[in-house]
Amino acid sequence: MSGAAVRPVPVVILAGFLGAGKTTLLNHLLRHADGRRFGVLVNDFGAVNIDALLVSGRSAGTLNLTNGCICCTTDADGLGEALAELAASGVDAIVIEASGIAEPRALVRMVLAARDERVAYGGLIYVVDLPQLAATLDAHPAVAEHIAIADLVVGNKADLVSAGELEATGARLAALNPTAPMLPVVGGAIDPGLLVESSGVSADDESRQLTIGDLLTEHDDHHGHHEHLHDAFESVALDDPRPVDPRRLARFLERPPAGAYRCKGLAFVDLPGHRGHAYEVHAVGGFVRVGVRRWPAGEPRTSLVVIGAGLDTEAARIALDDVLTPADPGDEHGILHLTRHVVTAD
Template sequence: MTARAVPVVVLAGFLGAGKTTVLNHLLRHADGRRFGVLVNDFGAVNIDALLVSGQSAGRLDLANGCICCTTDAEGLGEALAALAASGVDAIVIEASGIAEPKALVRLVLAARDERVAYGGLVYLVDAAHMEQTLAEHPAVAGHVAVADLVVCNKTDLVSADHLARVRGALVGLNPTAPIVSVVGGVIDPGFFAEGVGGVGEHEQPRQLSIGELLDDEPDYPHGHLHEAFESVSLDAAGPVDPRRLAAFLERPPAGAYRCKGLAFVDLPGHRERAYEVHAVGGFVRVGRRPWPDGVRATSLVTIGAGLDVDATRAAMADVLVPADPADENGILHLTRHLVTGD
């Protein structure tokens, strides 16, 4: 008897939509399910891999570029087969925030292995910034249009009227996909382990047609978003000054769209756990979490368009100053953005 093929779900969404938050919730509330995870990021340091909880049944990190352009079908097939062989219930690919979902789905379908099967495209949108993102990056409309499930995240940051307008726009772009509104990336793991079909506000999810999959031309201009973006990474063993880090997150360099990563604050009561920082569109969010592999270090990345790379690199390096123990209020500049703690 042939074993059931493991579903491979693609989790995509524009920069800052909350994909890593969704993935961490999925892993922490799996309810007995076992997930395999492939993590891809845009930049020299795979920050998203560092930010993913270690509770997955198996994880592969696909660093240094956009998965839809740097991974061939055979290589991806081998990676998926290796995860499937570990006995997972589902595999989730967290795509780079500027990846082309249609190209990634084609890669998954081309990675022919009887142990895995395409499980759908879950596309995440930031309710607070969706209208701005669509205006600045029209290709995102095409991404939403081919999704099997649309997750509208950060709905607590918008009014009821704004949310209704966003949901209306999503239905206009993809009238057949289920739409789920969530706060803080909290979504039922069953959407991933049991696939995305048959759940949601519409009768049937929309699946990519053969014509759409074979069509290399995007339906909207600028199909490959990464062509317009740059990243600057910082990976260092040293600690940060929390006051300087907070100032960088609150007032990032011109052209910066998103800043994220882990920071080491070398102060009593703050060394034991990493500070997980995210900044996008004027919103700063800080959490605390165990150190990956127990290693205390600082890893940050800034992603943007039209960045002055040298100036951004200098500004990031400027936060790598040990905190002044005499600066009693310095840590407060960082912790005032704290949304989770221990």
Template sequence: MTAPAVPVVVLAGFLGAGKTTVLNHLLRHAGGRRFGVLVNDFGAVNIDALLVSGQSAGRLDLANGCICCTTDAEGLGEALASLAVSGVDAIVIEASGIAEPKALVRLVLAARDERVAYGGLVYLVDAANLESTLAEHPIVGDHLGVADLVVCNKTDLVSTADLSRIRATIADLNPTAPILSVVGGTVDPGLFAEGAGGAAADDGPRQLTIGELLDEEPDHPRGHLHDAFESVSLESPEPVDPRRLAAFLERPPVGAYRCKGLVFVDLPGHRDRAYEVHAVGGFVRVGRRRWPDGVRRTSLVAIGAGLDVDAARAAMAQVLTPADPSDENGILHLTRHLVTGD
């Protein structure tokens, strides 16, 4: 069976937004997940790489230039593949503060390798300075417009009223992306590598990982990260309509950052394998695999922030319509995203 593709998450944001702080938080509180990190800085000395703690599962540094200008898709593909084969659960590209996010996303999507998959553009903003940044650098508005998840950092530096106005500004620029408000870059690692890793089983004496040692530090807030997220799930023995499922994945509910699952397509030639689906911001990846326990069923989950849970649940339920055998092209809406199979 083909191994699941490793998600590649692009972490971008204007200078000073707190990208390195977010990355260090992910590594400190990985909870057993293994992150590969690709760090890019603009300058002869990669200061960002020096600031990233040494606890990542693998790290590549791209110094003396902006990744979107000095790296081609083939070169990036090789770098990502070298990290993927090391057994990481997710790869995070920390872009320089002047990188062009759309160019980075295009590079990741063009780096065709079944071992990696696009995991979303996470765009970080400094809540206290967003409005002045937009006024001075309007291009940041374009960057926000293509984000799959917007992290509004440093919210402790603004009033409640100001934060509401800032979130409204972000929503005007990007009406569909979830907006996560955080302090000190405390983004849940599960958004980058959800379902992967987890605490290792305690099967006897062993050396603690750096992440576990850092988890003992009392100055990092714990236990509140999941409060900002909602998830909607669907479990059913019923099959899906592939046309409706593809539409759901390509146009996910407002506020959804990631959708994933295993689904049952009740059509000749498609019943013996489960379709494994992943979607981030409308980018869809589909694989075929054996049913894990031999039982055909449909299992879907959508994860996000600011989800209209009722609307998301209703949209998800719409996919549970048996496929119309006379709809010869219906299955093509799903299989056009097919990248792996067994």
């Protein structure tokens, strides 16, 4: 288990009912990439892919699927080949913009089934039209099921509803999905940092451990350029020389605090046979991925961060502190709760 871990490219599914603002959100991501390289897979329901024509020409690579819904006309192998092609181009993240009538649950299953060490599921972002949400749910009850499985709900067109309407709509969304963050935005403006960090690092920087301070400073450095987009979400960090209890850490990653969208970082496991390994953990919506590599220069330590919107920061801080409870040396199976999520090459 030694050596550098494969760093898969996260694959984010962007879904939402017709007219919610998916393409607007995607274009915003591309225009505010700040050095990140996004690969885009666009699907529209029709012989001419109108959505692909509307996507900004700033993506690192775009593949188009036309004349049908991706979850009905593409199999897992075909999708896996498309994702692998984009990942091989050196992108930092891949965004699948699904048709407005696509079935998100089927898309998630397809991404998970497209087993390739170069890609990993990065979460489901579901866009809703806040002014039209009630009417959409009444006319299309299946949308409620789509919202329920989202990892992040983006409430678009927040400028077109009153404060009272926004509160009521937020409560309805929370009832449908009590754990996903709900981010009210205008013009699909979400911070790309929610999906992936900037790739603008030198080779020397890449060899060192990315500290929690670096992660938080990154957002501060882009304050003006992002027009305070990141003010809508919170992050809670843990940076401590103490090791984790792998059983507790796995439980935290599998069931993160309400409002959490992403959890990531490095974990120190002080157990025989594991002290020399840095466990690189990532979690989105309960889907956990763990990589194993040698520790970078310096003493081992635990550095974790939770990012979300509407996050109970105190509860998240308590939950993070809880993973530092000393592991029981006699718990020989505790480490398996963490290592079962380790990504290995086929």
